[in-house]
Amino acid sequence: MSGLSRWVREHLVLMLGLLVLVYTFVPIFVVVGMSFNDPGGRNVYQFGSFTLDNWRDPCGPDDLCSSLLTSIQIGLLATLVATVLGTLAAFALVRHDFAGRSASNLLIFLPMAAPEIVLGSSLLALFVASGFAGQLGFWTILIAHVMFCLSFVVVTVRARLAGMDDDLEQAAMDLYATPGQTFWRVTFPLVLPGILGAALLSFSLSFDDFIITNLNSGNTTTFPMYVYGQERVGVPMQVNVVGTLMFVVSILLVLGSEVRNRRRAPA
Amino acid sequence: MSQLAEDVAARAASDPTYDGLRLSGLTKSFGGGFTAVDALDLDVPKGSFFALLGPSGCGKTTTLRMVAGLETPTSGSIVLGGNDITYAKPYRRPVNTVFQSYALFPHLDIFENVAFGLRRRKSAQVKEKVEQMLELVELTEQSRKKPAQLSGGQQQRVALARALINEPEVLLLDEPLGALDLKLRRAMQIEIKRIQTEVQQTFIHVTHDQEEAMTMADTVAVMNAGVIEQMGAPAELYENPRSTFVANFLGQSNLISGTVVSRAADVVTVEMHGIQVSVPTGRTHVDGDQGWVGIRPEKVLLGEPGEQLDAPGNTIPGGVITDVSFVGVSTQYLVRMPWGQELQIFEQNTGRRRMFASGEKVELSWRPEYAFLLDQSQDATAGAQRDGQ
Amino acid sequence: MSETVRRKGKVGYLLLAPAALWLVLFFVIPFYSLVATSLFDQGGSDFRGYQMTYAFGNYVDVVQEYAGPFGRSLLYGAIATAFCLVLGYVLAYAIAFKAGRWKNLMLVLVIAPFFTSFLVRTLSWKLILADDGFIVNTLQTLQVLGDDGRLLATPIAVVAGLTYNFLPFMVLPLYASIDKIDHRLIEASSDLYANPFVGFFKVTWPLSLPGVVSGTLLTFIPAVGDYINAQFLGSTNERVIGNVIQAQFTDANNYPVASALSVLLMVLILAMVLVYVRRAGTEDLL
Numbered sequence: 028m029s030g031l032s033r034w035v036r037e038h039l040v041l042m043l044g045l046l047v048l049v050y051t052f053v054p055i056f057v058v059v060g061m062s063f064n065d066p067g068g069r070n071v072y073q074f075g076s077f078t079l080d081n082w083r084d085p086c087g088p089d090d091l092c093s094s095l096l097t098s099i100q101i102g103l104l105a106t107l108v109a110t111v112l113g114t115l116a117a118f119a120l121v122r123h124d125f126a127g128r129s130a131s132n133l134l135i136f137l138p139m140a141a142p143e144i145v146l147g148s149s150l151l152a153l154f155v156a157s158g159f160a161g162q163l164g165f166w167t168i169l170i171a172h173v174m175f176c177l178s179f180v181v182v183t184v185r186a187r188l189a190g191m192d193d194d195l196e197q198a199a200m201d202l203y204a205t206p207g208q209t210f211w212r213v214t215f216p217l218v219l220p221g222i223l224g225a226a227l228l229s230f231s232l233s234f235d236d237f238i239i240t241n242l243n244s245g246n247t248t249t250f251p252m253y254v255y256g257q258e259r260v261g262v263p264m265q266v267n268v269v270g271t272l273m274f275v276v277s278i279l280l281v282l283g284s285e286v287r288n289r290r291r292a293p294a
Numbered sequence: 295m296s297q298l299a300e301d302v303a304a305r306a307a308s309d310p311t312y313d314g315l316r317l318s319g320l321t322k323s324f325g326g327g328f329t330a331v332d333a334l335d336l337d338v339p340k341g342s343f344f345a346l347l348g349p350s351g352c353g354k355t356t357t358l359r360m361v362a363g364l365e366t367p368t369s370g371s372i373v374l375g376g377n378d379i380t381y382a383k384p385y386r387r388p389v390n391t392v393f394q395s396y397a398l399f400p401h402l403d404i405f406e407n408v409a410f411g412l413r414r415r416k417s418a419q420v421k422e423k424v425e426q427m428l429e430l431v432e433l434t435e436q437s438r439k440k441p442a443q444l445s446g447g448q449q450q451r452v453a454l455a456r457a458l459i460n461e462p463e464v465l466l467l468d469e470p471l472g473a474l475d476l477k478l479r480r481a482m483q484i485e486i487k488r489i490q491t492e493v494q495q496t497f498i499h500v501t502h503d504q505e506e507a508m509t510m511a512d513t514v515a516v517m518n519a520g521v522i523e524q525m526g527a528p529a530e531l532y533e534n535p536r537s538t539f540v541a542n543f544l545g546q547s548n549l550i551s552g553t554v555v556s557r558a559a560d561v562v563t564v565e566m567h568g569i570q571v572s573v574p575t576g577r578t579h580v581d582g583d584q585g586w587v588g589i590r591p592e593k594v595l596l597g598e599p600g601e602q603l604d605a606p607g608n609t610i611p612g613g614v615i616t617d618v619s620f621v622g623v624s625t626q627y628l629v630r631m632p633w634g635q636e637l638q639i640f641e642q643n644t645g646r647r648r649m650f651a652s653g654e655k656v657e658l659s660w661r662p663e664y665a666f667l668l669d670q671s672q673d674a675t676a677g678a679q680r681d682g683q
Numbered sequence: 684m685s686e687t688v689r690r691k692g693k694v695g696y697l698l699l700a701p702a703a704l705w706l707v708l709f710f711v712i713p714f715y716s717l718v719a720t721s722l723f724d725q726g727g728s729d730f731r732g733y734q735m736t737y738a739f740g741n742y743v744d745v746v747q748e749y750a751g752p753f754g755r756s757l758l759y760g761a762i763a764t765a766f767c768l769v770l771g772y773v774l775a776y777a778i779a780f781k782a783g784r785w786k787n788l789m790l791v792l793v794i795a796p797f798f799t800s801f802l803v804r805t806l807s808w809k810l811i812l813a814d815d816g817f818i819v820n821t822l823q824t825l826q827v828l829g830d831d832g833r834l835l836a837t838p839i840a841v842v843a844g845l846t847y848n849f850l851p852f853m854v855l856p857l858y859a860s861i862d863k864i865d866h867r868l869i870e871a872s873s874d875l876y877a878n879p880f881v882g883f884f885k886v887t888w889p890l891s892l893p894g895v896v897s898g899t900l901l902t903f904i905p906a907v908g909d910y911i912n913a914q915f916l917g918s919t920n921e922r923v924i925g926n927v928i929q930a931q932f933t934d935a936n937n938y939p940v941a942s943a944l945s946v947l948l949m950v951l952i953l954a955m956v957l958v959y960v961r962r963a964g965t966e967d968l969l
Binding site: 237 | 771802907
């Protein structure tokens with residue numbers, strides 16, 4: 028066997044894996060590319076010529092930035108509520124024993140197993156049945172978002188808590204820490220990464236949701252709804268600017284935390 | 295030596311202001327009727343290095359956790375230096391633990407791990423004390439590292455320092471060396487012993503490793519099925535075990551079935567398979583006449599049939615060597631006796647005696663003062679180490 | 684390590700109560716409300732109100748009328764899940780066993796594209812698969828597609844979009860499972876005369892089954908319910924059940940029919956999941 032063919036054989040799986048990875052990035056390249064697109068004519072799904080106009084004036088199109096703001100507001104509020112409630116519930120499920128614990132676990136699991144369209148239509152059915160059909164908007168979206176984020180928060184924090192070595196809290200007690208000190212000096216700092224991860228997940232779930240939101244939004248428009256609405260008439264190129272920015276900001280956040288971890292533990 | 299242990303116990307019982315740790319009737323039952331610790335009475339003298347030795351599941355760790363306050367006793371009491379701490383919260387008792395998993399706080403650096411207890415109690419001069427302690431365990435240079443960056447042996451020393459710095463009246467060590475490899479374990483055994491001598495605090499060391507217990511502790515309590523089988527100095531336990539469990543769990547023993555035929559003031563004569571041997575009265579621990587004659591493999595001498603051995607005593611003829619294992623410092627023989635039992639004999643390789651070969655006929659002999667007699671109602675294989683342990 | 688000590692008492696309830704209450708109010712009761720609505724008289728409307736007539740006939744109606752979109756949803760979802768499994772397995776395997784010190788970076792890269800809005804990403808497939816785009820032109824040159832053949836507005840585009848959008852839901856559980864496999868087991872199998880293929884199917888694949896099961900569920904469920912891909916990348920011929928439910932709710936305002944469709948979808952998915960999980964023998968996942 029020649030050296031080349033052996034090298035290919037040994038790295039075949041890795042090459043294929045990288046190919047799949049490249050595939051997942053193709054749309055991102057398109058989004059970034061299109062953010063510099065001046066379509067000129069009517070077809071906005073084709074590259075016309077290069078321009079920086081979209082970046083100079085991201086809020087140009089009507090309603091784009093206001094929908095973005097709405098999404099961010101709902102995202103932050105939903106994240107806050109879901110993270111607090113979910114974290115409390117995770118502590119209850121891991122650290123406390125009570126009748127109905129397994130039923131509660133099921134209650135947490137089911138929303139994650141239900142398709143979004145079912146979650147969304149259920150809520151709408153309730154709002155209509157209870158006479159809230161006219162009041163759909165910001166607050167009903169928020170209620171819906173907290174609902175579907177909750178389970179993910181519970182699951183994430185629960186995993187972190189369950190993976191924690193019980194000996195650590197016992198060691199703290201053994202070293203003269205009262206229950207309160209044990210919680211704030213040992214338990215909480217150790218669970219915090221899980222809570223932050225859950226919050227990040229919540230925000231991105233909320234920010235990205237369309238199907239549930241669309242059914243319960245009334246006249247309120249979130250960013251995904253804005254994009255959906257513009258799809259038929261031709262999406263403004265500034266949407267790609269927003270898409271690019273979201274990608275860049277998230278990557279920076281992830282890399283930042285990675286670098287911080289590395290610096291803390293240069294193994 | 296057994297006299298000493300008994301003296302300590304007697305003195306402790308008569309003295310209400312006993313300054314050591316006293317467990318009285320300590321019992322812990324779990325749900326399902328399982329009793330991990332059963333009416334345990336134990337006195338640990340102040341300043342001693344005490345080992346609680348037993349196989350896993352014998353209740354030693356539960357005992358330790360009750361002393362630490364991490365487990366609530368079902369009944370009984372724990373008194374430390376005259377204070378009843380049976381139900382005191384773990385953070386309110388002057389006891390600290392070195393956990394088996396070390397339980398170092400991963401989010402705090404070494405310095406803060408060691409300082410944790412001092413800070414909770416708002417001690418003065420935290421910095422000086424921690425630096426001093428880190429020096430004692432030779433970790434000064436690692437003080438700003440996180441636990442995950444340290445080797446197993448270093449983590450072990452941090453766990454030790456973190457507990458010791460609080461100057462507890464009792465330091466509990468729960469299988470502290472279990473996660474270390476053999477070489478490191480040896481080094482740490484010596485290290486912990488050195489530190490104990492230096493700080494002069496009471497150490498209670500829980501382990502399933504008999505060698506570790508004997509090397510480190512000045513008093514060893516052998517625990518089995520929730521109760522203490524025997525307690526005393528290591529040599530005393532090894533030389534004069536009172537139960538088959540202790541005889542097998544500490545080192546190895548040959549146990550040969552026998553019947554007491556006569557009792558004199560200082561010696562008991564036992565007949566085993568037609569051969570009479572004598573055992574000193576102080577080394578007999580039988581209720582009736584049926585017993586196990588016990589002899590340690592290294593106390594048995596091997597000779598050719600009729601050979602005059604330099605330490606004659608009890609002589610048993612008719613053995614045939616069935617296996618020879620040369621292990622360097624010694625040679626281990628298996629000898630099949632006329633009654634079918636295979637006995638173990640370790641012979642030191644002094645170079646003065648020749649090695650026997652498999653199939654050779656031999657005679658065994660041992661000095662009567664090395665033998666011991668145990669009650670036949672006990673299981674002859676109790677406490678024997680299984681393969682791979 | 685000691686066992687987790689679970690405290691008894693009321694504190695547990697207090698901690699759980701807010702979240703449980705939220706889920707009961709906004710998940711359990713709504714679902715009940717959905718079931719109830721699905722049995723309302725179809726003759727009602729927003730303005731006149733609805734009558735509870737236990738109209739089980741609604742279900743017969745929707746099955747007859749919308750069998751097509753239902754079938755398409757399940758079919759597209761299943762095909763996309765299968766594609767995800769193949770692609771995801773290759774990627775997860777490469778990360779777990781071949782990536783070495785690039786493991787973490789590759790994992791980040793798997794998720795990274797999904798930080799961008801779902802809808803924006805799906806729209807960009809519209810451009811990639813466009814009629815005069817690079818891919819269609821290439822396929823036309825290779826005679827795979829006819830001269831006026833297209834990808835956009837075909838089932839292929841919808842499945843491609845679904846596959847792309849739900850790939851990470853497959854990769855992450857697969858990776859978690861494969862990464863746990865002791866590499867020595869695979870060496871042992873090759874020591875015992877298994878060639879790489881036999882070794883894979885006798886050792887790696889069975890050991891990664893938990894990941895396969897949870898990955899396929901996590902991919903299949905949202906893929907069946909999704910209608911964005913069908914909406915953006917398909918034509919009216921590729922309408923899936925999500926389109927229909929959405930339209931019945933927001934455009935036709937026929938709540939009983941929309942609710943019946945929704946309940947039916949949930950029941951179908953639950954039934955399929957239960958059968959699948961039972962056959963895969965990994966019930967403890969639920």
